[in-house]
Amino acid sequence: MNLTISKEQIINGLQAVQNVVSTRTTLPILSNVLLRAEGDRLELTATDLDVTIACSVEAKVKKPGASTVPVKRLFGIVRELSNSEIDLEVDDKNACSIRSGPSFYKINGLSADEFPPMPKFIEDKKIVLSQETIRGMVKKTSFAISTDESRYVLNGIFISLKDHKMTMVATDGRRLALVDEEIDIEEKSHGEFIVPAKTVNELNRLLQDKGEVELRYAENQASFKLKDEKGSSILIVTKLIEGSYPNYRQVIPAETKERVPLVREEFLHALRRAEIMTSEKSNSVKLSFGKNKLEITANSPEVGEAKESLAVNYKGPEMAIAFNPKYMIDPLNALTNDEVFIELIDELSPGVLKINGPFLYVVMPMRLS
Amino acid sequence: MAFKDLSATQQSLQLLQRSLERGRLAHGYLFSGNELESLETIARTLAKTLNCQEPVRKNGLAVDCCDRCLACQRIERWNHPDLHWVRPESKSRIITVAQMRELMRVIQLKPNESRFKVAVIVAVDRLRPEGANAFLKTLEEPPADSVLVLLTTEPQRVLETIVSRCSRLSFGNGSPRPLDAAQREWLGDFSELASQERKSLMGRYCLLDTLLRRLAALRTSIEESLSARSPLQQHQDAEKNLLDRWEEELTASIEAEYRRHRAELLGVLHWWLRDVWLRTLRQKPNISDRATSPADKPLLAIAAGLEASLLSFPELAATGRVAQRISPIEALENLQILDQLQRWLGGNVQEALALEVGLLKLHL
Numbered sequence: 001m002n003l004t005i006s007k008e009q010i011i012n013g014l015q016a017v018q019n020v021v022s023t024r025t026t027l028p029i030l031s032n033v034l035l036r037a038e039g040d041r042l043e044l045t046a047t048d049l050d051v052t053i054a055c056s057v058e059a060k061v062k063k064p065g066a067s068t069v070p071v072k073r074l075f076g077i078v079r080e081l082s083n084s085e086i087d088l089e090v091d092d093k094n095a096c097s098i099r100s101g102p103s104f105y106k107i108n109g110l111s112a113d114e115f116p117p118m119p120k121f122i123e124d125k126k127i128v129l130s131q132e133t134i135r136g137m138v139k140k141t142s143f144a145i146s147t148d149e150s151r152y153v154l155n156g157i158f159i160s161l162k163d164h165k166m167t168m169v170a171t172d173g174r175r176l177a178l179v180d181e182e183i184d185i186e187e188k189s190h191g192e193f194i195v196p197a198k199t200v201n202e203l204n205r206l207l208q209d210k211g212e213v214e215l216r217y218a219e220n221q222a223s224f225k226l227k228d229e230k231g232s233s234i235l236i237v238t239k240l241i242e243g244s245y246p247n248y249r250q251v252i253p254a255e256t257k258e259r260v261p262l263v264r265e266e267f268l269h270a271l272r273r274a275e276i277m278t279s280e281k282s283n284s285v286k287l288s289f290g291k292n293k294l295e296i297t298a299n300s301p302e303v304g305e306a307k308e309s310l311a312v313n314y315k316g317p318e319m320a321i322a323f324n325p326k327y328m329i330d331p332l333n334a335l336t337n338d339e340v341f342i343e344l345i346d347e348l349s350p351g352v353l354k355i356n357g358p359f360l361y362v363v364m365p366m367r368l369s
Numbered sequence: 370m371a372f373k374d375l376s377a378t379q380q381s382l383q384l385l386q387r388s389l390e391r392g393r394l395a396h397g398y399l400f401s402g403n404e405l406e407s408l409e410t411i412a413r414t415l416a417k418t419l420n421c422q423e424p425v426r427k428n429g430l431a432v433d434c435c436d437r438c439l440a441c442q443r444i445e446r447w448n449h450p451d452l453h454w455v456r457p458e459s460k461s462r463i464i465t466v467a468q469m470r471e472l473m474r475v476i477q478l479k480p481n482e483s484r485f486k487v488a489v490i491v492a493v494d495r496l497r498p499e500g501a502n503a504f505l506k507t508l509e510e511p512p513a514d515s516v517l518v519l520l521t522t523e524p525q526r527v528l529e530t531i532v533s534r535c536s537r538l539s540f541g542n543g544s545p546r547p548l549d550a551a552q553r554e555w556l557g558d559f560s561e562l563a564s565q566e567r568k569s570l571m572g573r574y575c576l577l578d579t580l581l582r583r584l585a586a587l588r589t590s591i592e593e594s595l596s597a598r599s600p601l602q603q604h605q606d607a608e609k610n611l612l613d614r615w616e617e618e619l620t621a622s623i624e625a626e627y628r629r630h631r632a633e634l635l636g637v638l639h640w641w642l643r644d645v646w647l648r649t650l651r652q653k654p655n656i657s658d659r660a661t662s663p664a665d666k667p668l669l670a671i672a673a674g675l676e677a678s679l680l681s682f683p684e685l686a687a688t689g690r691v692a693q694r695i696s697p698i699e700a701l702e703n704l705q706i707l708d709q710l711q712r713w714l715g716g717n718v719q720e721a722l723a724l725e726v727g728l729l730k731l732h733l
Contacts, residue, residue: 028604049450050478070608119481149470150506153478196478220479239478242512352730 001092002067003037007081008101008178009051009057010042014075016055016234017046018204021071025098028041032068034115035090037061047116051199052117052237064233069096077105092177119221119237125189126216129181131226134209134215137168139181140359142200143330145325146172153243153366157200159187169248175327175363176248182358194241195218206234252362253350256343258316260289264340268332270308274298275325277306284322284366289314289344299323322366328353331361371425372433381538382411387516389432391417395536397508397517401524403542405491405629408520412539416452418442423514446575451480456491458568458594460498461717462625464490471688473507476508486515492629493519494526501528525601526715550636555583557685560641563733564687568672577728580634581721587630588623595623631720632711639707640681641688642731644699646648647679692731 014033021031034045042059045052067090074228078086085102090096094109138157146154151173160167167180195203207213208324211228217240224233264298274285274296282300291313295307321344331353332340347368353361372386382402388394400408415433421441424431434441455472457464467655472488480486490496492674496504505570509529511517519535521527548556559579565572596602599619601612682688710727714720 026602031608031611050475073608118429136434149473149503152473152512155477220481239481242477242479 001035001037001067001088002063003042003059003061003089004085004087005042005057005059007078007084011075011077013042013057014071017044017053018071018075019202019205020048020051020053021046028117029110029114030178031070031072032047032110032166033071033074034066034068034112035088035096036066036112039063039082043220045115045118049116050118050196050239051202052118053202054237055232056234060344065090066104067094067096067109068112068115069109070095073107077107105126110289117169119223121216121221121223123218124216125168125182125191126212126214127166127185127189127211127217129166129227131207131211132209132212133181133183133333134203134213134224135209137166137181137202138200138207138333140179140256140334141168141170141177141280142204143334144170144172144175144196144361145172145200147197148172153241153357154244156194156241156335158192158194158245158248162190162192169245171246171248175330175361177331178248178252178360179215180358186280190216191217192245193222193246194243195222196241199236199238202236206236207346212255226368227369233336236330238321251342251344252360253345253348253352256352257258258289258319258344260294260312260314260342260344261295262310262312262340262342263344264335264338265330266310268297268329270310271325271329271332274306274308275329277304278325279303283324283326285325285328286322286368287342288318288320289316290318291315318343320368322368323349323351323363325368327363332333335359370408370414371436372418373425375411375414379540381540385538386432387417390427391432392518393431394419396511396515397519397520397535399493399524399527399532399535400535400540401521401537403522404419404671405520405522408522408540409489409491409611412487412489412518413452413546415516416449416485416489417444417517419450420444420451422643432602436487451483451486453486453488454491455488455580457495457625458552458621462495462628464492464500466497466498466500469496469504473504476507476517480514484514487518488515489518489520491520492522493531493594494521494523495530496528498528501531505530505534509648512698518569523609546617552634553650556578556633556637556641556682558579559689560685560687564584564690573729576733577725583634584631587634588627591626591630592623595619595626625681628714631714635711635714637708639704639711640684642703642707643699644680644682644685644688645695646697646704648688649695649700682691695732703731703733 017033027233027237031049036043037059038061040058040061041056043054043056045054074178076325077098081100081103085100087099088096096107096109096110098105098107141157146158154172158169162185164185165180166180166183167178169176169178171177206226208228211226214225216304217221221239223237225230256260270283276296277298278285279300279302285296285298288295288297292312292314294310294312294314296310297306299305335355337355337357339356342353343354348365350362350364355362372382375382375396400411402408414434417436417440418431419433421431421440423435425433425435440449444452447454451474453472455464455468459465476486508517514532519531558692559576562576562579597620599615601615601619706727710723713723
């Protein structure tokens with residue numbers, strides 16, 4: 001294998017893939033990145049057997065071929081190189097020579113045959129949608145993913161494709177975030193699956209505002225192919241979580257009594273300030289709704305107290321409800337709309353946060369003491 | 370190895386095959402037996418049967434593996450992505466919480482290529498309570514199409530909460546495992562020496578010496594065989610931190626393996642002391658009538674009719690000589706001392722000290 005590549009291109013490629021390389025592995029080959037040169041592209045692949053990321057970048061290939069090199073080392077070298085053009089050459093013994101201006105490096109690699117093969121997708125279940133859409137959906141749900149290992153099905157985002165709708169749900173048992181977008185889905189591509197949190201983090205990192213995503217899935221795995229306008233592409237293949245997702249529909253209140261519009265920024269900042277006055281023992285903020293005003297109070301005996309007043313459009317009876325401030329701040333941070341709506345029933349029923357769009361967030365209140 | 374190659378007379382094996390035949394496999398099994406190696410073989414055969422590409426079928430359900438297909442071969446070579454092994458690896462031969470967490474994570478993900486995920490936990494008696502507690506929920510209700518197999522040679526040391534969540538299958542027959550030549554020779558020497566001396570301190574330290582020399586020999590042979598298998602030998606050009614980690618893993622696995630062999634050796638000694646005890650019961654019914662409590666009477670009655678067949682090592686003449694010198698109560702105490710010694714060594718006491726105290730206490 002012999003090729004010339006710009007520093008920018010190879011760094012982009014390595015940055016995309018190197019995150020999945022885990023520090024503790026039993027197989028030495030898993031700390032390597034697979035380099036495959038073909039046509040006028042260099043494809044870089046890294047895997048930890050659960051998630052595989054492949055990224056293809058432009059390169060001038062003089063002699064096609066494949067090999068693997070320790071990814072941390074390669075990345076360390078190319079990042080520090082001063083020249084913008086890099087020559088890569090790999091010999092039969094998998095020794096990789098890097099030449100760039102006055103610098104010369106040689107890294108020992110392993111044979112490409114030893115690298116775990118990329119999983120194949122036989123079934124043709126797929127949809128194509130814009131990166132912006134899926135990025136927004138992931139962002140609006142991923143914060144609610146559970147980290148509790150005893151209910152592992154919740155440690156990921158549930159994706160459902162049916163009835164011309166793509167739905168993403170994440171919950172940890174105390175709050176639930178849901179987004180559904182209208183998308184044309186062929187009958188044969190209907191189905192549902194759970195994507196693990198690790199993959200969701202990678203998606204959050206790699207998804208852009210432009211370009212398209214091709215989502216394919218099968219019984220045990222799913223793949224996201226991210227294509228940008230310039231033609232370079234990133235492929236993420238992931239294993240799925242085993243098990244069936246709980247029936248999340250039943251926790252969404254069918255009917256609510258009060259609907260209060262709020263200015264997102266204002267509400268968010270008031271909550272953030274009030275949160276400072278909470279402690280581990282009393283970690284709730286109280287929202288008291290009165291005529292055309294909302295009072296946010298936090299009170300913990302050992303720290304102090306906070307009181308914030310907001311002018312709102314509220315005509316209903318007086319009502320006070322308490323929430324964990326973090327559970328309110330998370331969705332407000334993830335949203336971008338100017339206006340959000342809080343829907344309430346009474347002080348002990350779940351509160352619902354909505355926007356003018358396909359987003360819904362249910363959060364359990366805390367008991368007022 | 371397929372089920373048909375394993376001894377078919379074992380009732381537990383038949384039970385296992387019958388549940389395969391009816392498609393009523395439990396989600397968690399606790400296999401107990403005399404030696405981990407044979408239990409591992411059974412667990413591996415079960416994994417092969419579940420994932421075999423051309424299994425022997427009965428009523429459409431796989432009951433045995435072909436042992437030839439790619440899946441079977443990869444399982445044989447420890448190379449199957451859906452068969453997970455966990456064994457005690459740390460220096461104190463303990464299965465750590467981190468190991469269990471990692472196992473739980475892979476079990477909760479969908480399989481790589483086959484239908485079933487199989488996880489085998491070797492020597493589950495070395496699982497600490499922390500690891501066990503983290504694992505309980507997964508063990509009770511693993512995801513669909515996963516089978517958890519727990520192996521142990523000491524089922525009495527496995528936590529009650531773990532045992533109650535598994536189907537228990539016993540593959541041992543209550544007798545000691547057959548000794549290999551080296552162990553037989555060592556036991557011969559040891560018992561001979563034990564029968565010669567009575568109470569002298571010098572004699573006792575001679576005994577300790579034979580034991581320590583045997584242990585040292587064991588450690589050397591373990592070190593040699595494990596070092597040869599370590600990736601350190603194959604990939605000498607790997608990264609520094611990877612090399613360091615392998616080095617660490619190697620020392621840990623040597624220590625763990627040594628501890629296992631040490632426990633085995635003391636186990637052999639335990640069986641021999643049991644022989645001594647049985648002989649004291651048979652030889653001195655008159656003395657023991659006075660010496661033992663009334664509760665032991667029925668035992669003595671059974672012992673009186675003892676055949677040599679109950680003894681584990683009938684060929685050792687020294688057993689009788691030792692038995693003539695001590696009372697049944699003392700012989701029974703010997704067994705307790707050895708049990709205590711095993712428990713000490715299972716914890717983190719200094720080896721030489723524990724062995725010395727143990728041996729000095731023995732009535733010989």
